[in-house]
Amino acid sequence: MNPSIINVKNVKRTYVAEQGLFKKKKKTIEALKGISFEVNKGEVFGLLGPNGAGKTTMIKILTTMLIPTEGQATILGLDAETENHKLRPQINFILGGERNLYWRLSAYDNLTYFADLYKIPRSIQKERIPELLQLVGLENAATQRVETFSKGMKQRLQIARGLINDPKILFLDEPSIGLDPISARNLRQVIRQLNEKGTTIVLTTHYMQEADELCDRIAFINQGELIAIDTPDNLKKMVGQLSVVQFDCMNGLKAKSLLSKNASLQHIEETTNDYYSTVRVQTSEPQKVISLLYSGLGESGIQNISITEPSLEDVYLHLIGGLKDEQHSSPIMANS
Numbered sequence: 001m002n003p004s005i006i007n008v009k010n011v012k013r014t015y016v017a018e019q020g021l022f023k024k025k026k027k028t029i030e031a032l033k034g035i036s037f038e039v040n041k042g043e044v045f046g047l048l049g050p051n052g053a054g055k056t057t058m059i060k061i062l063t064t065m066l067i068p069t070e071g072q073a074t075i076l077g078l079d080a081e082t083e084n085h086k087l088r089p090q091i092n093f094i095l096g097g098e099r100n101l102y103w104r105l106s107a108y109d110n111l112t113y114f115a116d117l118y119k120i121p122r123s124i125q126k127e128r129i130p131e132l133l134q135l136v137g138l139e140n141a142a143t144q145r146v147e148t149f150s151k152g153m154k155q156r157l158q159i160a161r162g163l164i165n166d167p168k169i170l171f172l173d174e175p176s177i178g179l180d181p182i183s184a185r186n187l188r189q190v191i192r193q194l195n196e197k198g199t200t201i202v203l204t205t206h207y208m209q210e211a212d213e214l215c216d217r218i219a220f221i222n223q224g225e226l227i228a229i230d231t232p233d234n235l236k237k238m239v240g241q242l243s244v245v246q247f248d249c250m251n252g253l254k255a256k257s258l259l260s261k262n263a264s265l266q267h268i269e270e271t272t273n274d275y276y277s278t279v280r281v282q283t284s285e286p287q288k289v290i291s292l293l294y295s296g297l298g299e300s301g302i303q304n305i306s307i308t309e310p311s312l313e314d315v316y317l318h319l320i321g322g323l324k325d326e327q328h329s330s331p332i333m334a335n336s
């Protein structure tokens with residue numbers, strides 16, 4: 001295994017926020033409650049969790065934008081808090097959305113601007129900028145103003161910007177947010193290419209399929225705590241004893257009330273489309289669930305019943321869905 005390149009030890013971070021419209025009250029929010037993990041050199045490492053879990057806070061600490069309240073983050077052997085000036089030239093980050101670009105400048109001029117900020121000599125810029133534009137497929141739009149770019153093009157330019165200093169570690173917070181499926185797929189390809197060239201990648205995402213495809217290891221965070229960390233395959237083994245029954249139906253509520261008679265259900269997830277719902281049921285007794293579904297075929301318009309392999313999304317639902325009322329103190333290792 002490659003040596004660790006990021007070492008996070010018992011990191012806590014609290015925010016003090018003001019609440020109330022007239023009578024302002026101070027409230028302390030524990031965004032990270034003592035998190036420890038390591039990222040190995042050359043890995044694509046994913047931070048996953050629901051809204052407000054603490055992922056962005058973690059990324060901000062690792063990129064020296066935020067200081068931990070307690071604990072320590074060491075990146076490339078440097079303390080993120082006290083040695084940030086030595087660390088910053090060696091890493092880079094891309095936050096979701098379209099911030100950080102100058103819309104009136106061309107793609108090329110944007111990259112020149114950021115290269116100058118990193119004090120990269122013009123002779124190196126002359127080679128690197130065209131290379132980066134080619135990597136992200138923007139070589140034909142180099143002289144075009146960014147304000148004329150589509151969302152996908154802006155996001156690809158962000159990637160080029162994030163690579164301008166040839167970082168050893170690239171941090172990506174929600175890289176494919178708002179992208180159409182083809183742009184998101186192209187972006188994943190660029191991330192994979194980068195990783196093959198040796199860049200360590202740390203990313204947050206809400207897209208389970210993206211995490212499954214890209215990440216060597218994944219850490220699940222919920223309410224500021226690390227609840228599981230492992231490879232996607234090992235994580236899926238955690239729900240290996242469960243089967244997933246999937247079906248389409250016209251009346252999701254009716255189908256769910258039908259299934260509520262079965263005690264083996266672990267989780268039900270319904271995705272509503274225009275005309276029907278797709279329901280995924282995690283269960284230890286798939287045959288019983290299927291019998292129940294057959295008994296209600298007519299009433300709820302149930303169709304396309306199938307048994308599928310657990311996905312990373314099922315792991316997420318199993319871990320996060322089941323945790324709403326529980327407190328976990330130590331992370332779950334899928335293969336322990």
Ligand SMILES: Nc1ncnc2c1ncn2[C@@H]1O[C@H](COP(=O)(O)OP(=O)(O)OP(=O)(O)O)[C@@H](O)[C@H]1O
Binds near residue numbers: 017053056
């Ligand atoms: N500047 C801030 N002031 C006060 N509270 C904050 C601040 N930034 C984040 N928080 C709170 O800290 C917690 C963690 O937020 P964080 O943005 O790290 O979560 P996240 O996992 O990235 O969420 P999302 O997926 O929605 O982006 C949340 O409860 C959030 O409201």
